[in-house]
Amino acid sequence: MEIINFLQYSFVQKAFLAGSFVAVVCSILGLFLVLRKMSLIGDGLSHVSFGAIALGLFFGFYPFYVAIPVVMIASFFILKISEKAKIYGDAAIGIVSSVGIAGGVILASASNGFNVDLFSYLFGNILAISNTEVILSIVLSLIVMILVYVFYWDLFSATFDEEYAKTTGVKTNFINILIAFLTAITVILSVKMVGVMLVSALLILPAVTALQLSKKFQVALLMSSFISLFSVLLGITFSFFLDLPTGAMIVMMNFLFFCLTFFYRKVFD
Amino acid sequence: MNEIIIDVKNVSIRFGQNKVIDDISFQVERGDFIGLAGPNGAGKTTLAKAILCLLPLESGTITLFGQHGARFNYFSKIGYLPQKNSNLNSIFPASVEEVVSLGLLAAKKIPKVITKSDQSKVRKTLGELGILKLKNKMLSELSGGQQQRVLLARALVSEPELLVFDEPSTALDPASRNNFFRLIRTLNRKKGITIILITHDTGYIGNYANKLLYIDRRLVYFGEISAFCKPKKGGHFFEKTDNHIIWHQHN
Numbered sequence: 001m002e003i004i005n006f007l008q009y010s011f012v013q014k015a016f017l018a019g020s021f022v023a024v025v026c027s028i029l030g031l032f033l034v035l036r037k038m039s040l041i042g043d044g045l046s047h048v049s050f051g052a053i054a055l056g057l058f059f060g061f062y063p064f065y066v067a068i069p070v071v072m073i074a075s076f077f078i079l080k081i082s083e084k085a086k087i088y089g090d091a092a093i094g095i096v097s098s099v100g101i102a103g104g105v106i107l108a109s110a111s112n113g114f115n116v117d118l119f120s121y122l123f124g125n126i127l128a129i130s131n132t133e134v135i136l137s138i139v140l141s142l143i144v145m146i147l148v149y150v151f152y153w154d155l156f157s158a159t160f161d162e163e164y165a166k167t168t169g170v171k172t173n174f175i176n177i178l179i180a181f182l183t184a185i186t187v188i189l190s191v192k193m194v195g196v197m198l199v200s201a202l203l204i205l206p207a208v209t210a211l212q213l214s215k216k217f218q219v220a221l222l223m224s225s226f227i228s229l230f231s232v233l234l235g236i237t238f239s240f241f242l243d244l245p246t247g248a249m250i251v252m253m254n255f256l257f258f259c260l261t262f263f264y265r266k267v268f269d
Numbered sequence: 270m271n272e273i274i275i276d277v278k279n280v281s282i283r284f285g286q287n288k289v290i291d292d293i294s295f296q297v298e299r300g301d302f303i304g305l306a307g308p309n310g311a312g313k314t315t316l317a318k319a320i321l322c323l324l325p326l327e328s329g330t331i332t333l334f335g336q337h338g339a340r341f342n343y344f345s346k347i348g349y350l351p352q353k354n355s356n357l358n359s360i361f362p363a364s365v366e367e368v369v370s371l372g373l374l375a376a377k378k379i380p381k382v383i384t385k386s387d388q389s390k391v392r393k394t395l396g397e398l399g400i401l402k403l404k405n406k407m408l409s410e411l412s413g414g415q416q417q418r419v420l421l422a423r424a425l426v427s428e429p430e431l432l433v434f435d436e437p438s439t440a441l442d443p444a445s446r447n448n449f450f451r452l453i454r455t456l457n458r459k460k461g462i463t464i465i466l467i468t469h470d471t472g473y474i475g476n477y478a479n480k481l482l483y484i485d486r487r488l489v490y491f492g493e494i495s496a497f498c499k500p501k502k503g504g505h506f507f508e509k510t511d512n513h514i515i516w517h518q519h520n
Contacts, residue, residue: 035361153371153374153383156363156367156371160358160368164351167321167349169374210362216362216407217362217364217367218367219362
């Protein structure tokens with residue numbers, strides 16, 4: 001009975017709807033990132049989003065409208081700095097990440113007003129998602145899904161073996177930029193759900209869980225999507241009934257699935 | 270004279286301060302089987318990658334199937350087998366069928382879709398190489414020899430006119446190595462596929478190739494193996510070792 005009441009709350013319905021889209025998008029992008037050994041780019045970009053949200057609040061704009069272009073530019077910057085400046089990818093992520101956090105802290109300190117708002121983004125709260133944010137989440141998620149569908153084989157090829165992909169005419173530079181932009185969008189979507197601190201978990205955990213069991217890329221993508229989706233739905237449900245933070249519960253559900261598949265593989269493989 | 274499909278003119282390539290290819294010119298005719306040899310660090314892989322339009326040139330030009338390298342887009346005419354699976358990620362969940370399908374992307378336009386007919390092509394190629402039963406296996410689960418055959422299937426599935434092999438036999442035991450070389454000779458002789466084979470194993474070049482391209486950053490020798498095998502005055506590169514092995518194997 002309680003569960004029926006729970007499902008009738010409009011904030012729960014909104015959280016389920018937006019959360020489902022974002023979960024699937026995170027898991028798809030996450031698989032590409034993990035296999036490209038770029039798992040921590042999500043962490044770096046989420047820190048940049050912290051600075052960008054602070055920038056939005058500082059100038060009185062809707063934070064996500066500022067965060068989207070800023071995080072996209074940061075993502076492109078990470079890509080280019082690691083290509084051109086003789087800096088390893090993880091070092092480039094470290095630079096951008098710390099600058100993002102430092103910028104956010106400086107703006108928060110300078111404003112003396114929006115600290116509470118800003119720090120609410122650190123751990124997110126999908127149960128407080130607004131109608132605008134639901135629409136934004138669905139639209140941006142659909143854009144990511146369509147682009148992944150259209151460029152699926154090129155993304156797969158460039159991730160599997162970039163040099164070989166070039167010999168089949170795949171524009172690998174374009175694919176790298178596409179992944180950077182899609183990751184930027186996905187990170188921003190995830191910030192509302194689990195917060196700046198936990199975004200990378202949403203990208204990494206479903207992917208590494210699927211990798212424990214999959215022997216085919218398409219299966220890994222599907223498995224990763226389902227694990228992410230169930231983790232979000234169960235995380236929201238448990239957080240409501242146990243009165244615990246939603247973002248943290250979603251991450252713990254993901255971690256539980258990872259542990260189950262890890263031990264299953266150890267025992268049966 | 271057959272149609273020229275690769276025309277390399279005065280090509281030089283530099284990595285930073287290091288000139289790895291210095292003013293090399295040669296032409297490859299349709300149906301050639303070219304052994305590309307040279308000592309370690311001679312620039313063999315670099316030259317092969319330049320031919321495949323993977324590297325920028327410092328100077329010179331490469332024309333491939335009549336197209337300038339910078340504007341080349343006949344990717345489906347090329348098959349490439351890279352060096353010793355060096356780029357493979359051991360946890361990548363790619364099945365054999367998925368990996369071989371990647372060889373078909375060259376002929377496709379966005380949005381690229383692998384159709385039922387493509388899947389049939391993939392299975393036919395796997396069947397021809399005797400590895401159809403591996404189609405659902407994960408690539409990293411296979412032995413070195415099986416992986417090599419899968420990557421060969423990926424190179425062959427688009428029915429290319431030019432195949433470039435970069436030290437394809439390093440992961441193979443002697444029996445698999447002989448089978449592999451017999452297979453590529455068949456592709457060259459029966460299907461007329463032009464082959465460029467990079468190898469340290471000059472014995473195999475003598476046995477299977479019709480031309481030798483020997484480089485040591487600069488071009489040292491390019492021509493028929495039979496002509497190369499004739500004693501040359503002052504030919505200090507081949508007098509002792511390489512010449513002997515190739516000459517021996519060639520007979």
